[in-house]
Amino acid sequence: MSNAxxxxxxxxxxxxxxxxxxxxxxxxxxxxxxxxxxxxAQGCVLVEDVTVAVSLPPFDNSSxxxxxVRVADVAGASEEFPAVLEVVGDIAAGGPGSLRVGPGQAAxxxxxxxxxxGAEAVVPVEWTDGGLGGGPVTRMPAHSLAPEAAGGQxxxxxxxxxxxxxxxxxxxxxxGDRALDAGTVLGPPQIALxxxxxxxxxxxxxxxxVVVLSTGSELVxxxxxxxxxxxxxxxxxxxxxxARDAGAIAYRVGAVPDDAETLRSTIEDQLxxxxxxxxxxxxxxxxxxxxxxxxxxxxxxxxxxxxxxxRKLAMQPGxxxxxxxxxxxxTPLLAxxxxxxxxxxxxxxxxxPAIRTLMGLDDVHRPRIQATLxxxxxxxxxxxxxxxxxxxxxxxxxxPVGGAGSHLVAALAQADALIVVPEDVESVEPGTEVEVVLxx
Amino acid sequence: MSNAxxxxxxxxxxxxxxxxxxxxxxxxxxxxxxxxxxxxAQGCVLVEDVTVAVSLPPFDNSSxxxxxVRVADVAGASEEFPAVLEVVGDIAAGGPGSLRVGPGQAAxxxxxxxxxxGAEAVVPVEWTDGGLGGGPVTRMPAHSLAPEAAGGQxxxxxxxxxxxxxxxxxxxxxxGDRALDAGTVLGPPQIALxxxxxxxxxxxxxxxxVVVLSTGSELVxxxxxxxxxxxxxxxxxxxxxxARDAGAIAYRVGAVPDDAETLRSTIEDQLxxxxxxxxxxxxxxxxxxxxxxxxxxxxxxxxxxxxxxxRKLAMQPGxxxxxxxxxxxxTPLLAxxxxxxxxxxxxxxxxxPAIRTLMGLDDVHRPRIQATLxxxxxxxxxxxxxxxxxxxxxxxxxxPVGGAGSHLVAALAQADALIVVPEDVESVEPGTEVEVVLxx
Numbered sequence: 001m002s003n004a005x006x007x008x009x010x011x012x013x014x015x016x017x018x019x020x021x022x023x024x025x026x027x028x029x030x031x032x033x034x035x036x037x038x039x040x041a042q043g044c045v046l047v048e049d050v051t052v053a054v055s056l057p058p059f060d061n062s063s064x065x066x067x068x069v070r071v072a073d074v075a076g077a078s079e080e081f082p083a084v085l086e087v088v089g090d091i092a093a094g095g096p097g098s099l100r101v102g103p104g105q106a107a108x109x110x111x112x113x114x115x116x117x118g119a120e121a122v123v124p125v126e127w128t129d130g131g132l133g134g135g136p137v138t139r140m141p142a143h144s145l146a147p148e149a150a151g152g153q154x155x156x157x158x159x160x161x162x163x164x165x166x167x168x169x170x171x172x173x174x175x176g177d178r179a180l181d182a183g184t185v186l187g188p189p190q191i192a193l194x195x196x197x198x199x200x201x202x203x204x205x206x207x208x209x210v211v212v213l214s215t216g217s218e219l220v221x222x223x224x225x226x227x228x229x230x231x232x233x234x235x236x237x238x239x240x241x242x243a244r245d246a247g248a249i250a251y252r253v254g255a256v257p258d259d260a261e262t263l264r265s266t267i268e269d270q271l272x273x274x275x276x277x278x279x280x281x282x283x284x285x286x287x288x289x290x291x292x293x294x295x296x297x298x299x300x301x302x303x304x305x306x307x308x309x310x311r312k313l314a315m316q317p318g319x320x321x322x323x324x325x326x327x328x329x330x331t332p333l334l335a336x337x338x339x340x341x342x343x344x345x346x347x348x349x350x351x352x353p354a355i356r357t358l359m360g361l362d363d364v365h366r367p368r369i370q371a372t373l374x375x376x377x378x379x380x381x382x383x384x385x386x387x388x389x390x391x392x393x394x395x396x397x398x399x400p401v402g403g404a405g406s407h408l409v410a411a412l413a414q415a416d417a418l419i420v421v422p423e424d425v426e427s428v429e430p431g432t433e434v435e436v437v438l439x440x
Numbered sequence: 441m442s443n444a445x446x447x448x449x450x451x452x453x454x455x456x457x458x459x460x461x462x463x464x465x466x467x468x469x470x471x472x473x474x475x476x477x478x479x480x481a482q483g484c485v486l487v488e489d490v491t492v493a494v495s496l497p498p499f500d501n502s503s504x505x506x507x508x509v510r511v512a513d514v515a516g517a518s519e520e521f522p523a524v525l526e527v528v529g530d531i532a533a534g535g536p537g538s539l540r541v542g543p544g545q546a547a548x549x550x551x552x553x554x555x556x557x558g559a560e561a562v563v564p565v566e567w568t569d570g571g572l573g574g575g576p577v578t579r580m581p582a583h584s585l586a587p588e589a590a591g592g593q594x595x596x597x598x599x600x601x602x603x604x605x606x607x608x609x610x611x612x613x614x615x616g617d618r619a620l621d622a623g624t625v626l627g628p629p630q631i632a633l634x635x636x637x638x639x640x641x642x643x644x645x646x647x648x649x650v651v652v653l654s655t656g657s658e659l660v661x662x663x664x665x666x667x668x669x670x671x672x673x674x675x676x677x678x679x680x681x682x683a684r685d686a687g688a689i690a691y692r693v694g695a696v697p698d699d700a701e702t703l704r705s706t707i708e709d710q711l712x713x714x715x716x717x718x719x720x721x722x723x724x725x726x727x728x729x730x731x732x733x734x735x736x737x738x739x740x741x742x743x744x745x746x747x748x749x750x751r752k753l754a755m756q757p758g759x760x761x762x763x764x765x766x767x768x769x770x771t772p773l774l775a776x777x778x779x780x781x782x783x784x785x786x787x788x789x790x791x792x793p794a795i796r797t798l799m800g801l802d803d804v805h806r807p808r809i810q811a812t813l814x815x816x817x818x819x820x821x822x823x824x825x826x827x828x829x830x831x832x833x834x835x836x837x838x839x840p841v842g843g844a845g846s847h848l849v850a851a852l853a854q855a856d857a858l859i860v861v862p863e864d865v866e867s868v869e870p871g872t873e874v875e876v877v878l879x880x
Contacts, residue, residue: 012578038662039692042681056849058666065726092698092728094658097669110726112658112778114669125725138452139725142733144700149727173850180853187880188685192678192780193853196671200663218534218552222478223640226498229537229554231636238632241482245628252479258532260584285565285579286505286550287589288532293582338552340632409496410613413620413633440627 014314015321016423017349017386024323024350028332030360031205031275038194041186043247044204045360050179052197055170060115061093064165065140067106067128067154068119074156079136082155087131090143090150091116106154108140115166122165129155173197185361208275208358210248210351212239215263215281215290216338219255234409235280235343239336242347243278245440246355258282260294267294271327275358278351281338283310283320291322291335308333314423316385317342321350340409345388345418348439371398371436373419379428381421390415391436398436416440455753455761456863457789457826464763464790468772470800471648471715475641478634481626483687484644485800490620492637495610500555501533504605505580507546507568507594508559514596519576522595527571530583530590531556546594548580555606562605569595613637625801648715648798650688650791652679655703655721655730656778659695674849675720675783679776682787683718685880686795698722700734707734711767715798718791721778723750723760731762731775748773754863756825757782761790780849785828785858788879811838811876813859819868821861830855831876838876856880 015023033047062068069085077083085106089099093112101107101118108131109115109122130137131154141149173179179197184190186204194202219233220226233255243250253270256263267277282291295308308324319342322335334354336346348366356364373379374397381387390411391398398419402411418437421428428434455463473487502508509525517523525546529539533552541547541558548571549555549562570577571594581589613619619637624630626644634642652675659673660666673695683690693710696703707717722731735748748764759782762775774794776786788806796804813819814837821827830851831838838859842851858877861868868874 038677039680042684054666056671058671059669065724065729090727093656094669094698108727110728111724112656112671140727142729143727144733146727172848177850179850188678188681189784189849189852189855189879191681192674192784193849195662195674195677196780196849198660198662198664198666198672200661216533216552221640222635222638224638226494226638229499229534231496231498231552232638234632234635237478237635238628240479241628241631244482258534284505284551287530287548287580287583287586288550289505289582293584340636344629344632408612409629409633409636410617410619412629415629439629 013311014384015311017313017315020311020313020321020323021350021353024334024354025357025364028354028357031208031358033203033205035201035203036206037201038191038199041202041204042191044186044207046180046184046186046202046204047182047360048203049182050194050197050199050202052173052175052177052179054198055175056172056196057167057169059169061112061167062109062115062122062165063111063167064122064124065111066109066122066124066165067156068101068109068116068122069106069156069160070101070103070118071120071160071162073104073106074123074159077156077159079157082129082157085154085156087151087154092143106156108150108154120162121160123156123158123160124165127156127158129157183362205358205360208248208355209273210243210250210276210278210355211253211270211274212236212243212250212278213253213266213270214255214338215258215279216255217257221254234340235338238340238344239278239280239347239351242344242352243355246352247359248276248355258288258290260290263290263294267326271329271331274331276351276354277326277331277333278347279333279335280343283322283335283337285320295322295324295326295333295335308335310335314385316382316387318346318349318388319385321346341390341412344412348418348437349388367438369393369436369438370433371396373428373430373432373434374399375430378430379419379421381426381428383426384423386423387421388437389419389421391417391419393417393436393438398434453751454824455751457753457755460751460753460761460763461790461793464774464794465797465804468794468797471645471798473643473645475643476646477641478631478639481642481644482631484626484647486620486624486626486642486644487622487800488643489618489622490634490637490639490642492613492615492617492619494638495615496612496636497607497609500609501552501607502549502555502562502605503551503607504562504564505551506549506562506564506605507596508541508549508556508562509546509596509600510541510543510558511560511600511602513544513546514563514599517596517599519597522569522597525594525596527591527594532583546596548590548594560602561600563596563598563600564605567596567598569597623802645798645800648688648795649713650683650690650716650718650795651693651710651714652676652683652690652718653693653706653710653720654695654778655698655719656695657697661694674780675778678780678784679718679720679787679791682784682792683795686792687799687801688716688795698728698730700730703730703734707766711769711771714771716791716794717766717771717773718787719773719775720783723762723775723777725760735762735764735766735773735775748775750775754825756822756827758786758789758828761786781830781852784852788858788877789828807878809833809876809878810873811836813868813870813872813874814839815870818870819859819861821866821868823866824863826863827861828877829859829861831857831859833857833876833878838874
């Protein structure tokens with residue numbers, strides 16, 4: 001994490017969504033690259049330009065199961081007047097390559113096996129009698145069952161042009177070619193190419209390790225009994241799932257009670273496995289807002305960038321937010337509000353881009369579209385706040401689900417989108433085009 | 441895996457893509473459900489209807505940091521003529537709930553804390569003097585620093601309607617409500633809801649365990665040196681990545697040489713961790729096609745559904761395919777061709793739907809769209825074969841990348857779509873609308 005960007009000094013400053021996001025993205029830096037085994041690098045961003053060391057294919061080889069022949073020997077061949085060739089042996093893929101095809105000869109060759117010296121083309125087995133002396137065959141007998149078919153004679157029923165059914169050395173990629181550029185995200189086809197050119201490891205930015213902890217003395221783990229005034233901890237589960245969904249390796253820490261010292265020591269303890277720390281709850285204006293209490297003053301003034309700043313955002317839900325860094329490595333920390341919907345929306349808007357920035361991805365945000373609002377009555381929204389309402393999108397339309405309450409997690413589970421109502425809009429009529437953030 | 445569907449008896453029958461796919465989907469059955477911890481169930485399909493056991497929220501609670509009051513006590517209050525109330529103590533979230541608010545009294549209350557008996561509404565701290573005797577405040581002092589603020593007097597500057605800033609018990613979901621239906625895929629918001637209603641485990645179909653093995657005596661692991669006639673094994677890496685991408689837990693087995701006994705014993709050995717087995721290579725018409733040799737005859741005639749059938753498909757790439765089951769549990773096995781592009785395309789068309797069927801998902805296929813072909817010259821395609829060409833999609837257009845060769849893995853790494861050319865089409869002019877399979 002680099003030094004923090006200059007921030008508004010007024011603690012009562014109402015931050016816009018963009019200002020807060022810009023502060024985060026100006027501060028969080030992609031993780032240092034490491035060398036990873038190919039399959040461990042799936043979904044990661046390549047940081048090196050990968051050059052082909054050995055051409056692909058590395059040698060001329062057959063694209064068919066058939067016979068390697070000399071063109072002149074099969075010129076004019078037909079089923080009625082076949083070319084009859086002496087079979088000098090089998091060339092299996094990966095087998096030793098000592099055979100040579102002379103005039104009047106053929107080698108039985110398998111797909112992928114190297115074209116032997118002397119041969120100029122391959123005729124598929126279907127163009128031959130397969131050595132059986134009859135009409136065209138559809139396949140070769142297994143060598144283990146009929147070893148004699150690797151010798152004797154073969155009748156070829158069709159002519160072949162030079163290089164027919166031969167894959168040329170380097171016809172896929174040549175030694176020295178650029179296989180993949182730095183910045184490429186490694187999906188299955190890119191992994192295929194890297195393996196094919198012999199790369200067992202690659203240099204990528206690793207998946208960030210994200211530690212998620214919820215705070216609140218009222219929180220009980222699911223499956224436990226609730227006492228009076230208690231509720232179940234859902235944020236630590238939801239945000240751990242969100243962090244994985246964003247590409248991170250996520251660690252869920254159980255809920256921490258509202259005690260500043262316990263929270264500080266828990267965070268300190270977890271730092272060793274955190275590239276990013278996410279907390280929920282304790283960031284508002286109450287007397288027991290422990291995250292604020294524990295983290296607002298940890299910044300070492302001699303080390304710029306340390307410390308967490310708590311601020312109010314011009315958004316709903318998600319008004320109170322904290323952002324900064326903790327620990328000797330200035331590990332970035334996002335402190336989200338505790339209401340389940342607030343923390344979820346805050347994660348999607350701020351934490352997901354931070355995670356994807358750590359990964360080195362270019363595309364850090366959820367996609368957004370315009371959609372037509374379908375609703376019976378106008379949506380209302382507080383003036384001066386950007387509101388994010390839950391909705392479902394289909395065929396260019398979006399319908400709100402549930403109310404605006406930031407505790408309404410049931411409706412959230414039905415939603416696949418967030419409807420954005422800008423700060424200066426207090427009412428949105430049915431049929432209006434609205435901006436929509438697509439989730440998942 | 442249920443018994444195999446009836447299959448065409450003619451071994452030379454040319455199967456359509458649909459026939460092969462239907463055979464697979466008619467045979468593969470969703471995995472039996474198991475009870476999993478919530479975070480282990482991410483991305484899985486719920487098999488139970490989940491009912492709410494305890495209402496959410498479980499009790500009336502405050503949506504703000506402020507003071508719990510009686511409505512009559514604050515009627516007509518203003519900054520000029522504030523209501524002055526006796527503060528009887530703090531109600532923190534999760535704390536013991538012994539306080540009662542009588543006439544002329546208020547309790548300082550935190551977001552999420554239970555509304556105390558006697559109180560009818562909450563006034564936000566910003567509508568009060570916070571007990572300091574001055575104008576409106578923006579926050580409460582931390583209790584740990586100013587414990588005296590939990591007593592004394594508070595001046596309230598605004599009236600509050602009954603139930604103002606109170607979240608009613610059950611306003612999110614009520615005990616007995618259906619929280620989620622069987623068949624729901626568990627993403628972060630669904631995990632949030634399940635945790636919130638106290639469900640620590642859920643009954644879902646697990647992620648299938650897919651064992652991927654490549655065959656070929658020519659195959660060398662990446663980072664090793666290539667001898668004459670050898671190439672790098674890329675299929676086992678690519679398809680392991682593909683299987684994960686489809687939602688499976690994938691195990692990559694190193695390349696197996698072209699020896700039927702070794703292959704049989706490797707498969708037997710791996711069965712213990714396989715819900716689905718995928719092989720590449722050895723399925724064509726050559727004399728060393730070991731998969732065919734090893735598996736074509738393993739079916740026990742007393743147990744219908746056992747055995748792997750090898751067939752030709754009317755498609756390019758991907759003509760030779762095998763499908764059936766192996767082992768005492770009739771573990772489904774898909775035997776794909778060995779060319780990298782053939783195996784990749786075959787995976788996307790046949791293995792991915794099989795994996796997603798095992799997961800119990802409704803939506804098992806890659807999405808398809810119509811796009812306009814952008815190319816300099818017409819595409820050609822063999823008659824009677826459905827061709828799948830690699831392409832890139834943008835803004836409703838698709839451009840082919842690379843050639844049709846099934847060994848061209850470099851072009852595959854540039855593609856994000858497959859262009860479908862139907863069986864009866866031999867040439868596609870630029871500007872034609874074509875069907876496109878969107879990858880990844």
